[in-house]
Amino acid sequence: MPSVAMTVNGKAVSGEVETRTLLVHFLRENLRLTGTHVGCDTSQCGACVVHVNGKAVKSCTMLAVQAEGAQVTTVEGLTQDGKLHPVQAAFKEHHGLQCGFCTPGMIMTAVDMIRRIPDLDEKTIRAELEGNLCRCTGYQNIVKAIEAASKEMKGARA
Amino acid sequence: MYQFQYFRPKSLDEARKLYENNGDAKFLAGGQTLIPTLKQRLAQPTALIDLGGIAMSGIKVAGGVVTIGAGTKHFDVASSADVKGAIPALSHLASHIGDPAVRHMGTLGGSIANNDPAADYPAAVLGLGATIKTTSRTISADDFFTGMFETALEEGEIITEVSFPVPEKAAYMKFPNPASRYAMVGVFVAKTKGGVRVAVTGAASSVFRESAMxxxxxxxxxxxxxxxxxVSPGNMNSDLHGTAEYRAHLVTVMAKRAVATIA
Structure with a gap:
């Protein structure tokens, strides 16, 4: 079996995988990082979104071997020194989840869009959430949480 | 997925040799169509040759032509100020493929080599009369798309870049499938030096030009x-998403709307 090595949440990791092993399964099963979820397994729901080299991607639609040498961040990598990331805190504060299944992907997508787009309005947030499905909340509080986090993070940078 | 061997060559030469030495190999670009296809066991290549390790991305605008490397991600085309300045319709089209995460992985070369009947990029390539450069030749858009998931590419031939002549004006209007965001029908209208071109995707087995329009x-x-x-529904797709008549009607509506944005 081929071996694969990458950096996940700042830590060098490696493992034996099949060539057909998806990145999401490497993260969940080899590394036991089960925060990243498999929802639809067809690139549509976004529960599996992680960052590869700083960009949000669907880890169910990428082979683990494609991530050789890459910098990967999962939802577990957002918390620093036991303190929630501003986006995680905003989801908690604004009740941006009910069952929580879509939440890791929502948060990783939110962090990515906040990084790319300095002035996020509601319309842009909804458009950017195109690839993330939530079956509980009707998106209202997810959008509110991302808007709040975006403002807070902008304030922190200023 | 069935088992396959995986290679990540560093050069086009190496990629070509790997292809020749592996019976049923397939090239892997961004994987946003190929990986779902493999997951459904709709393809069984013996080997995947990942083109991701070969430097083939980048955007150049010079002499009235926008040249985009085959490995350039949809996101990079959509967010390029150069593309937006030269051909805003192309930038608009790229920004509506799939979703942000898909656009971070999917590539121009991968999209047109696959020639999905409902993909967006083929409409721009044909609508603008682009030229496709490969490892062995250049192919005009009019000769490139030959049928459903079929192109003029020979075995082992790899797209390296696509050159889009800057039109006088152009617009792309698509009616996306509400679930997949693939085009139910997408119409690319361009007023070019060589005349008006209208390319339609999503409606039939492959992208085509609508000569009456x-x-x-x-x-x-x-x-x-x-x-x-x-538009005659004779050659239109009919499936659970819409009938041939519905798609034929959409072609006229999307063309009208596209022209309205630039007339």
Whole structure:
């Protein structure tokens, strides 16, 4: 079996995988990082979104071997020194989840869009959430949480 | 997925040799179509040759031509100020492929080599009369798309870049499938030096030019010029998402709307 090595949440990791092993399964099963979820397994729901080299991607639609040498961040990598990331805190504060299944992907997508787009309005947030499905909340509080986090993070940078 | 061997060559030469030495190999670009296809066991290549390790991305605008490397991600095309300045319709089209995460992985070369009947990029390539450069030759858009998931590419031939001539004006209007965001029908209209071009994706087995609309728009570049054109449903796709008649009707509506944005 081929071996694969990458950096996940700042830590060098490696493992034996099949060539057909998806990145999401490497993260969940080899590394036991089960925060990243498999929802639809067809690139549509976004529960599996992680960052590869700083960009949000669907880890169910990428082979683990494609991530050789890459910098990967999962939802577990957002918390620093036991303190929630501003986006995680905003989801908690604004009740941006009910069952929580879509939440890791929502948060990783939110962090990515906040990084790319300095002035996020509601319309842009909804458009950017195109690839993330939530079956509980009707998106209202997810959008509110991302808007709040975006403002807070902008304030922190200023 | 069935088992396959995986290679990540560093050069096009190496990629070609790997292809020749592996019976049923397939090239892997961004994987946003190929990986779902493999997951459904709709393909069984013996080897995947990942083109991701070969430097083939980048955007150049010079001499009235936008040249985009085959490995350039949809996101990079969508967010390029150069593309937006030269051909805003191309930038708009790229920004509506899939979703942000898909656009971070999917590539121009991968999209057109696959020639999905409902993909967006083929409409821009044909609508703008682009030129496709490969490892062995250049192919005009009019000769490139040959049928459903079929192109003029030979075995082992790899797209390296696509050159889009900057049009006088152009627009792309798509009616996305509400679930997949693939085009139910997408119409790319361009007024170019060589005349008006209208390319339609999503409607039939492969992207095609709508010559009656091109003739009408040449006489009068207005929405009304195409509004009365009835497209025959004869060659249109019919599936659970819509009938051939529905798609034929959408072609006229999308063409009219595209022209309205630039007339």
């Amino acid at each position: 091109e003739a009408a728009l040449t006489k009068s570049f207005t929405p009304d010029a195409v509004a009365g054109i009835k």
